Amino acid sequence: MNIEQFLPMEFGEQDFVNTPYLNDLTMRALTYIKAGFPVNLSGPAGTGKTTMALYLALKVGRPVALLHGSDWISSTNLVGGNFGYKKKMRIDNYIHSVQEFEESLQYQWVEGMLGIACRNGMTLIYDEFTRSRPEINNLLLSIVEEKILSLPGWQKEKNYIKVHPDFRLVFTSNPEEYAGVHRAQVALIDRMINLEMDRFDRETEIAIASQKSGLPEDEAASIVDLVRSFREQCGFNNNVSVRSSIRIAQIFRFTREDASYDEEFFGKIVNDVLMSEIRYSESKSYLKAREIIKNLLVSRGSKDEQEI
Numbered sequence: 001m002n003i004e005q006f007l008p009m010e011f012g013e014q015d016f017v018n019t020p021y022l023n024d025l026t027m028r029a030l031t032y033i034k035a036g037f038p039v040n041l042s043g044p045a046g047t048g049k050t051t052m053a054l055y056l057a058l059k060v061g062r063p064v065a066l067l068h069g070s071d072w073i074s075s076t077n078l079v080g081g082n083f084g085y086k087k088k089m090r091i092d093n094y095i096h097s098v099q100e101f102e103e104s105l106q107y108q109w110v111e112g113m114l115g116i117a118c119r120n121g122m123t124l125i126y127d128e129f130t131r132s133r134p135e136i137n138n139l140l141l142s143i144v145e146e147k148i149l150s151l152p153g154w155q156k157e158k159n160y161i162k163v164h165p166d167f168r169l170v171f172t173s174n175p176e177e178y179a180g181v182h183r184a185q186v187a188l189i190d191r192m193i194n195l196e197m198d199r200f201d202r203e204t205e206i207a208i209a210s211q212k213s214g215l216p217e218d219e220a221a222s223i224v225d226l227v228r229s230f231r232e233q234c235g236f237n238n239n240v241s242v243r244s245s246i247r248i249a250q251i252f253r254f255t256r257e258d259a260s261y262d263e264e265f266f267g268k269i270v271n272d273v274l275m276s277e278i279r280y281s282e283s284k285s286y287l288k289a290r291e292i293i294k295n296l297l298v299s300r301g302s303k304d305e306q307e308i
C-alpha cells in the first residue's frame with residue numbers, strides 16, 4: 001500500500017449541495033478539525049454524514065484516506081504487518097534430474113492505512129467506525145491523546161510513529177447501531193467533538209434531490225414533500241431518508257423521457273421505493289404504510305388537478 005493509492009480524491013465542490021444548515025455545520029466542523037480535534041459526525045442513515053466527511057476532507061486540502069469500519073479490519077491492515085515468503089527452484093541444464101528448491105522467509109514490514117496516514121499528515125475519514133471491533137479502535141486512542149501510533153513490539157528499529165502535525169481524523173457513526181453494544185468505544189468517542197446530524201430540512205432535501213436527479217427544483221419539491229409526509233405519518237420504525245427522495249426523483253426523471261409512463265406508474269414507483277425502506281414486524285404496519293402512500297398519492301393527484 002502506498003500513498004498514491006489514496007489519490008486523487010474523486011469528490012469535488014460540485015458534488016456538494018450547500019444550504020444554510022449544511023454551511024453552518026461545515027464552518028463549525030472545519031474550525032474544530034483545523035484546531036486539531038477529531039470530529040465525529042453522528043446521526044441516522046441518510047443524514048449526509050459520509051458526504052459531509054468527504055467535503056470536510058476536501059476543504060482541509062490534504063491527501064485523503066478513506067476507511068470503512070467493519071469486523072474485518074485487523075491491527076495488521078490498519079497499522080501494518082510483516083509479510084514475505086520466497087521460494088526459488090534451480091534446474092541443472094546438464095543433469096535434468098537435478099532440481100533444487102530454495103525456500104526462504106524474508107519478512108518485510110508493510111505499513112497499513114493508519115500508519116501511512118499518520119506518517120504523511122493525511123486526513124483520514126473513518127466512516128462508520130463503530131462497526132469495527134472495539135480493540136481495533138483502541139489503537140486510535142494514543143493517536144488522539146499522545147499523537148503517537150504504537151507499532152507491534154517486534155518492530156526492531158522503532159516501535160512507534162510520531163503523528164505528523166497535519167494528520168486529521170474525521171469519524172462518522174450511527175448511534176442506533178452501537179447503542180449499548182461497544183462500550184469500549186466510549187473512551188474514544190469521549191475524545192472527539194461530536195456533531196449530530198439530523199434529518200435534512202425541506203430546503204436542503206429538495207436541493208439534494210434536484211441535484212442528484214437533474215429534475216428542476218419544483219418537481220423535486222413535490223417528490224420530497226411526498227416522502228417527508230410519508231415519514232411523518234408512518235408511526236413505526238422506518239429508514240425513509242433523502243435517499244428515498246433521490247431514488248424516486250432519479251427514476252421519475254428516467255421515465256419522463258418515455259411518453260408511455262403515466263401517473264399510475266409513478267404511484268407504483270413511489271410505493272415500491274417507500275415500501276423498501278420500512279421495517280415492519282406485523283402485517284398491520286405493512287397495510288398502514290400502503291394506506292398512507294395511497295392517500296398521499298390521491299391528494300397529490302387532486303392538487304395537480306386544481307393547478308390545471
Ligand SMILES: Nc1ncnc2c1ncn2[C@@H]1O[C@H](COP(=O)(O)OP(=O)(O)O)[C@@H](O)[C@H]1O
Pocket residue numbers: 015016017018022043044045046047048049050051052208211242243246
Ligand atoms: N450535501 C450534500 N450534497 C449532495 N448530496 C448529498 C449531500 N448530503 C447527502 N447527499 C446525498 O444523500 C445521500 C445520503 O447521504 P450520505 O452521506 O450517504 O448519508 P449517511 O452517510 O448519513 O448515510 C447520498 O446519496 C448523498 O450523495
Ligand SMILES: [Mg+2]
Pocket residue numbers: 049050051127172
Ligand atoms: Mg454513510
